[in-house]
Amino acid sequence: MGRAERRRAQPRGGRRGAPGGRRSSAAAGHTGIRRLFTWKKIVGTFFGLCLLGMGAFVVLYMVIDIPEGNADAKRQGNVYKYSDGTIMARSGFNREVVDLANVSKPVQRAFVAAENKTFYKDAGVDLKGTARGLFNTLSGKGAQGGSTITQQYVKNYYLTQDRTVTRKLKELVISLKLDREKSKDHILAGYINTSYYGRGAYGIQAAAQAYYRVDAEDLTVEQGAYLAALLQAPSQYDWAVATEDGRKLVRNRWNYVLDNMVEEDWLDRSERSGMTFPVPKEPKGAPGMAGQTGYLVDAADAALKKQLVADGTAEDAGQADALVDAGGWTLTLNIDKKKQAALEKAVRARLTDRLDPKEREVDADVQAGAVSVNPKTGAVVAMYGGVDYLKHFTNNATRADYQPASTFKPVILAAAVEERAETQDGVPITASTLYDGTSERPVVDGGREVGFAPENEDDGNYGDITVQTAMNKSVNSVFAQMGIDVGMEKVMETAGKLGMDAEDLQAVPAQTLGSMGASPLEMAGVYATLDNHGRKTTPTIIKSAEHRVRTVTLPDAIGEQVISREAADTVTSVLTGVVDDGTARAAVRDNPLRDGQQVAGKTGTSDDNKSAWFTGYTPDLVTSVGLFGEDDEPPHKQVQMYGAGGEERVNGGGFPAQIWAAYTFGVTKETSEFDLETNQGAAVEPPSTPSATQSPSQTPSQEPATEEPTTAPPSQTPSQTPPTQPPSQTPTTQPPTQPPTDPPTFELPGDPDDPEQQQQQQQQQRQE
Template structure:
């Protein structure tokens, strides 16, 4: 046996011969070994792997079920809300009206590099990923479970889903739904659609929702005019809008937002979306200071309210919607409405009201001055456009639109309608003479009207008897007894029919002789439409404030403001010719004819003052513009109409005073001095003037009484026909500058506590 074999034998023998001893330590070691052996048997790598795979399969199965069960919902209501953008006729933004300051814009209208600033800021892999960031979502779930709150990491798709389809709530359920919906949205929509939705639904601070509102809020430009530098700032804002707003940011926050801005642009260079040389030349674009929200103050609210009324009416006509449905369509927002309002003319009208009325009222000195309300509207007779409008001193303080209210009498501004009806119908007097501008009528005060089934004997102003006068003179001096008789000669049903054709809302008015004195309700807009139709040679003019209205690229078809021929050209032109006499030799000569601002403009018009001095009017026109101005006594302390006697320190407010002065101060600054009436008539003052023009205008017009209302006891004779459904509550009275000419009707004066329905004309 060799040595090696001996050594091995000894070793084997030695181990076999070694004594076996058991100690307490050995016993303990054996027990632990047994336990370890059991654990190894229970948790083998195969079992662990199997459990892991089983868990994964269970999770996958649960996710598949969740994927199948969760549908892409409709967008939430708040995310769909937009503001309505109201613009002047030249495209300048007037106001954004709505609950949410948002105006969606198509992605194609936003510069491509500006689009990419948002991708570089939020999700560089946006164009390659499947719409989700599993690692970021898992981190967000863990943070939510641990109570750490909101964490970043979501893709643009996920943020869009959260903004548009879900809510910002930090819950496990919401995060899981976000994951599933994001996957589905990524499959259903293009990347451009998702990016467009994201930048239009994100909040940028300063009350701005969406990129268009943000571009205006921070840089006063539309989204399509943003530079790359500006776009990078807006993209950087989304991380912390309030903290990163330059106007309120601390020095530290300003440093952070600039770092974020640099991060965005550097990412663009890294991705090849921006030239490195151009990037190096870019400077941080400091945003402008926040602009105070103008809201609906001043005249803006009146514009918006009227535009909404006209748009809702058209939506009802075009789409067969109910009024509630049409209102809901407007309130959803997203409308871009361009008005016909001309900024220069609007400024001139507001200035005229201020200088000719507001500056002359002193509410601290005279209680009645608190009751004075002005309303005015200016219309282009060739297009029907409302180019200027005055609804009241301030919409937020007085939301009744005085330009559109119908609860006050137009008084003697209605007389031209009676003449138009007489001419159009070829009417004759009781003696069989055809009515024309030269027809002779008896102007005796309180003369009973002949041919009327209802006893009617209106008093002229100051009970003045004029004797035999021509229709032209009767219009100049606004003689009640003449037009009361003329209305009956024509037939009051035909007079009201003509009024309706010309644009007044005659509704269910009974054919009463009292209406010859303009005792129905009418608004400045209606009266401007009537006179614009006369100015437009008898073609119907319906004043409209809307130039265009579109939403989501779809244009609303608005009706043509210029309609058909409703009265003959000869009739319209004859009335215009007669109305030049009111200005040149009648109740408006002091304020209009002799106004130093007049520079040769040809003018036609009519004054009006209602019973008890509750309203006063001047509606007049040049060849190129029509304007109706009304003053209304509105009780400031309680609902109701109020008398205006004593306002401005004068005995009364009449049509030839404040209204005509406002009219002249406005019109003679915006109308053509060379335009001429092209009249197809051989009648009236424009053909045969009843005065000799002077070369030098008189001094500035003053508030001289030109229309003097008087009162008269009501007649005791009962009417022979059924009482009207609409009883006139006021009667107009007018006086000329020199000789009184008009008195109220036989009805008693209306009480100044008569209620005013706040809904009328609104």
């Protein structure tokens, strides 16, 4: 018997021989899995699926033909309507097809370098990029990327921008066929003539005119590289309206395009090193978009594009641009025709008619922006974007590059009430809580100075004052300390809840001065949420959006309760004091058109007078008005507005409050009062005495002042009698100079944000 036979004849033991001559269940199960998943079966299945996929692809290739250009490629305009259904505007398409021979070879290659370096060598598709796009589409991740120039041209001209597996497969097949049947020059010409470049420009000829005022044949390599870079994100990369980050990104992409050209030997390295970024010219508005129309149309388009990305219809901003600008939309806006006309009239009468650039150069640098919102629905019923869309492209109503200044102070108070915050001495923060209003008083936290000591407007000192008075007078030192008492993280969190874009803002004490950027649209939303008793109210310009092949569901502008009604109503109550006894009283309280209407609001003036604001509201209407100093000459830097309109200083209680009052009281039909659930603030019966608390800056060794406050400057000794001083002098404590039977008096320094007090000070100084 051989060795093999003897081994087979031996009884099996150990792991091979289970008791009773049967294998264990675990071994049996393991063997069963092996039988089911053998390497032969796995490999066979893989190759079978590959063959099946190849067969399916062959069928698709045979079935799918190159179609005619789609309807979107032939383009139709959008229609824009007022809220009552009447036509506001129609948009057309700015496109002129040019032969590739009219575009220089270096500019052609710039587009190839930007989008598809292997264009002249590949078969029209990028299988890896397409597979990634299919996977992202199936998994809901959205962004695709990796498409060749041929694929992008097919998507633009033969198909649609829809994000579906079917469309992606069609794109793949048609791209392969097109690459076999047409020349690379034909495909490249189609690509640069059908792509969207922003500014309403379709195709390279329209883009060359829109950005550089030249024909496509006259574009330099630098200019061509910029236009090629634009295609990735036309809205984000338009130099005229791009953010600082957007400008950095497009400059980086411009460098990327030129570096790729050098790498492919399409551009000499020495020539590349001498190139400078070609800053585009200022945009020109399209015909029919004069006045406020262009601003309204742009704002509606921007809102629609944002929604298309939010609901997944578009993968990114670039595709949203293409979907909206492809046309076929009928957009009904929330804009009320009568209120829109009234707002334009108010700005003209209270501001632009008073500006005379020939007499005062600074008058040419004043820009106005305003947004009016229905707080119960969130509808943007009126918007003022600038003097004329054809003259000033940037929409001042939606720009967020200027400081909102003291209009941010109500957010701090809202956070204090919402969080039931306390002062450094453990006293609850209410409208009657006392704070030290001394200018440049160091802000403290737990007995330590935090390195922040803001100056009050014109360095005014107020001594111990209530929160209500501090809001009325817009006292920086009080709200800086309150921000620390609440916690700056909580303050910024509340700002975000109310509607500010506070996600990327640092929670630092300087933010209490409103040092971040904000737009009138944004601030109108914040105050609308306060007016709506703490329910999130998002300003919404689009009433409905209709399209022949797609539907868009707009989100509800009224959201959930983001802060308590008590907190919102308390802020509203306090803000009535700003109107009745604060910085807005001259323009609003004493306005003959007011007719008893209850109003809440807040002024704001940046310390360098580059911006001035008034955001105010009635129970039925919220309107934010901002004035911005912008150099009339490119590159349009922020500038100061001192002396504009013949005023020594442009402040929130001046032109902005006057515009607000002329508009609001002009469109208000019936007087109304706020329905407030609070026992604090100027709108309710005040308590008999303010909350007893030390100001945070006082030390235990200090004794409470018993002398009569006066307006004597700090350098005077207590023995001096108070001379006659302007209201802006610093209050100090002095012994009483009147008989004890006379009632004490207390006079706060004037607030420079209040034009009435400013005029009184000037008159008094002239008399002296």
